[in-house]
Amino acid sequence: MHRDTLIVHAGYRKRSTPGPFLAGPQFSSTYTTPGDPSRHAFTYGRFHNPTWDAWEEALGTLEGGHAVAFASGMAAVAAVLGINLKPGDVLVLPADGYYAIRRLASSWLTSIGIEVRLVPTRGNAQGSALDGARLLWLETPSNPLLDVCDIRGLADEARARGITVVVDNTTATAYLQQPLALGATFVVASDTKALTGHADLLLGHVATTDPAHAETLRAWRTHHGAIPGPMEVWLAHRSLPTLPLRVSRQCSSAERLAALLASRPDVAAVHYPGLPGHPGHDVAQRQMQRFGTIVSFDLGTRARADAFLGALTLVREATSFGGVHSLAERRARWGGDAISEGFIRFSVGCETPEDILADVAAGLEAAATPEPR
Ligand SMILES: Cc1ncc(COP(=O)(O)O)c(C=O)c1O
Numbered sequence: 001m002h003r004d005t006l007i008v009h010a011g012y013r014k015r016s017t018p019g020p021f022l023a024g025p026q027f028s029s030t031y032t033t034p035g036d037p038s039r040h041a042f043t044y045g046r047f048h049n050p051t052w053d054a055w056e057e058a059l060g061t062l063e064g065g066h067a068v069a070f071a072s073g074m075a076a077v078a079a080v081l082g083i084n085l086k087p088g089d090v091l092v093l094p095a096d097g098y099y100a101i102r103r104l105a106s107s108w109l110t111s112i113g114i115e116v117r118l119v120p121t122r123g124n125a126q127g128s129a130l131d132g133a134r135l136l137w138l139e140t141p142s143n144p145l146l147d148v149c150d151i152r153g154l155a156d157e158a159r160a161r162g163i164t165v166v167v168d169n170t171t172a173t174a175y176l177q178q179p180l181a182l183g184a185t186f187v188v189a190s191d192t193k194a195l196t197g198h199a200d201l202l203l204g205h206v207a208t209t210d211p212a213h214a215e216t217l218r219a220w221r222t223h224h225g226a227i228p229g230p231m232e233v234w235l236a237h238r239s240l241p242t243l244p245l246r247v248s249r250q251c252s253s254a255e256r257l258a259a260l261l262a263s264r265p266d267v268a269a270v271h272y273p274g275l276p277g278h279p280g281h282d283v284a285q286r287q288m289q290r291f292g293t294i295v296s297f298d299l300g301t302r303a304r305a306d307a308f309l310g311a312l313t314l315v316r317e318a319t320s321f322g323g324v325h326s327l328a329e330r331r332a333r334w335g336g337d338a339i340s341e342g343f344i345r346f347s348v349g350c351e352t353p354e355d356i357l358a359d360v361a362a363g364l365e366a367a368a369t370p371e372p373r
Helices: 003-009 050-063 073-084 099-111 121-128 153-158 213-226 230-262 279-285 300-310 353-368
Strands: 066-070 089-094 115-119 133-139 163-166 186-190 204-208 270-273 294-298 326-331 344-349
Touching: 003 050, 050 066, 050 204, 050 230, 066 073, 066 153, 066 213, 073 186, 073 204, 073 213, 089 099, 089 121, 099 115, 099 163, 115 121, 121 153, 133 153, 133 326, 153 163, 153 294, 204 213, 230 294, 230 300, 230 353, 300 344, 300 353
Parallel strands: 089 115, 089 133, 133 163, 163 186
Antiparallel strands: 066 204, 186 204, 270 294, 294 344, 326 344
16 A cells, blocks of 8 residues: 555554544553553553553554654654763764754753764764764754755664664655655654644654664663643654645645745855755755755844744744744754744745745745834
8 A cells, every 4th residue: 555545544453453443542650450560451641541552553664663652852863872972982963953852962961971972964074973873863854954864874884883873754754754664773754743743732652673772761760750731642653644635735835835935136145955956966856755845944133033033924933843833943043053034934834825925926026125023
């Protein structure tokens, strides 16, 4: 069967099983468990939950591996770092990936004696920083600059040197890119974004081809309590069957938006791997099914970016990305990234594409003559 069909049914009950397609969320901190606890499938809510099991089965189908669900993307990130690194190890991290991961690394990891090497994603530069490394962390396309690196090429190089490879697949999602098939040992993602797509929950997951690694991750989750809520997991699973529809439409609209922006002399730079002039275009074409739901661009100054955002009437000014509602924000307001004050990260939603493009065109009109906000 086709991949979209598999996703519609992933983790749902078999058609031969009577009852609901997807069982409701199981809210239970504890279970009736007389005598020897090992005789019971479910004992305590921090250890396991049947709602998680169905969701993890679905995630495993998408990723082609064994998946472990976490309370947020950062909980999943922390788990992968935590189970793989010890004092004295070297971590090669993208200099331009999600800033909170760099902050976590530069606080927690460096404080326990782990060396963190920050290297740009572009041009597979991380490949030249592998000497003595224990863990290579890739993020492609990177957030927010949408630079791309060659997962298979870097993974082959790293694995030949005994280095474990992790890919943060949040911006692409497992629908558009499958890092485990490209040689990664772990894939990590924030499922707060396009995978679930409705801006109503936070979740994350890790997937790996090695069942022993999955068990170690489960033990980490149990001991650190980084567990997802059953309601969030159920909502996520309810949203999964529409992933192919949502993301296909978002990618089509993102391609149109990127082309529009690239044609405008008043936009200083457009970052979208789907543009033929993007430095990672060829690699993205090889390793992604489509080019993603985010378009980033530079309006040069804070005043122009603010004028753009202030003139929008459909697109919401909000952080995050991947959801059905289009969002835009001036990314430099958070700090932490090497970007200009006029840099906009635009998350393309599921609205009618013409409405998104018209709103952007009106925003760019306003940006031509910025007034103090
Ligand atoms: C690339 C990437 N990884 C991880 C995260 C963390 O995810 P969460 O906010 O669900 O903890 C984010 C959040 O924006 C992200 O963009």
